[in-house]
């Protein structure tokens with residue numbers, strides 16, 4: 001017998017089941033509340049609302065814990081590769097050597113884009129943001145591949161999944177090449193996933209491009225750390241859009257748009273722009289922190305704060321370590337890293353940030369690494385999208401495998417005028 005919560009409304013008591021997750025997280029199941037009582041719950045920003053039961057990613061924001069399918073992020077970061085993590089998230093367990101070889105082969109087969117995508121990217125303005133270009137291109141996949149659009153056909157879904165993971169890096173690289181006026185590079189399938197992406201980004205038809213293993217490994221790590229983060233804004237977008245039974249490409253295209261926002265994935269670009277502006281204006285880190293405390297939301301300390309983590313973001317700790325290592329290996333210690341460290345130290349001992357439990361998040365140092373390896377700031381969020389893709393796919397697949405599958409349709413409390421009557425235009 002499930003434990004019950006009691007709710008009293010207008011003198012009547014309603015019993016609501018308490019649901020418990022595998023890590024002891026508890027929720028009051030209100031799914032029948034409106035039918036029983038006529039009352040709904042109100043939770044703007046969904047800070048107290050569980051939208052689903054999920055077995056993909058576990059976060060304990062107070063303790064700074066993140067696990068993919070039960071495995072701590074620190075272990076995944078130490079031992080895994082991005083494609084292995086993609087398999088783990090999408091299929092639910094670590095792959096055997098054969099599984100990994102098969103998925104790697106299948107994804108490698110699909111890296112090329114339909115030739116007409118050259119015209120597609122070519123038609124966009126030169127300064128098109130890569131996130132807008134990638135979202136449009138992923139949406140357009142449904143026009144190129146009508147053979148894999150049925151969310152209820154497992155074989156079609158599998159092909160769509162492999163196509164997406166294979167093609168998003170090619171799309172991001174095409175978007176970048178178009179913006180700088182260089183030829184778009186075809187993938188080279190003898191390279192691994194991350195090496196191939198670096199080649200498409202930085203290679204040209206005129207010169208040999210050697211993938212630097214330090215850069216390759218740093219990028220692989222960053223993709224792993226971004227691979228899923230349970231029901232955040234973009235994952236929830238993918239689920240909500242996906243719940244309309246639209247195809248996977250369309251749902252992921254919406255997720256990319258959601259991730260672009262500066263309060264979400266777009267923060268990594270904003271962080272590096274913030275660090276550069278502190279450097280270029282010659283203001284001190286302390287002065288900037290004072291501005292960020294002024295309560296004016298236009299000057300937040302970007303890369304600080306998180307809806308879930310009220311402690312250190314475990315991904316940030318790993319990235320900070322990697323950041324020093326990569327910059328040392330590349331001999332590229334920058335003023336930007338120094339400013340970031342100064343900002344972090346000041347904020348972590350400042351009452352404003354301490355009392356609000358604002359800690360540096362995943363985006364605080366990732367941009368410093370991207371910057372050091374030569375990735376332009378407007379591509380940072382596209383890097384996040386490539387990393388997050390397996391997580392979105394896993395969320396979409398879990399939604400479609402759920403026996404309680406329903407179209408997402410929140411309710412509201414209406415606050416507009418009560419019934420009023422139409423006034424003819426001459427009388428207004």
Ligand code: CMC
Pocket residue numbers: 229232262263264265267292293295299300301302303304305306307308356358361362363
């Ligand atoms: N700088 C200064 N003040 C802040 C910041 C910040 N970065 N973040 C939150 N606050 C303050 C905010 O003004 C508010 O103060 P008060 O209580 O006096 O009104 C309090 O802290 C709580 O803020 P909130 O906006 O209610 O918190 P939230 O949980 O709704 O927002 C957040 C979370 C991530 C949107 C927010 O912390 C933020 O805007 N951070 C900067 C952007 C950023 O780094 N985003 C990346 C998030 S991690 C990557 C990802 O998962 O997408």
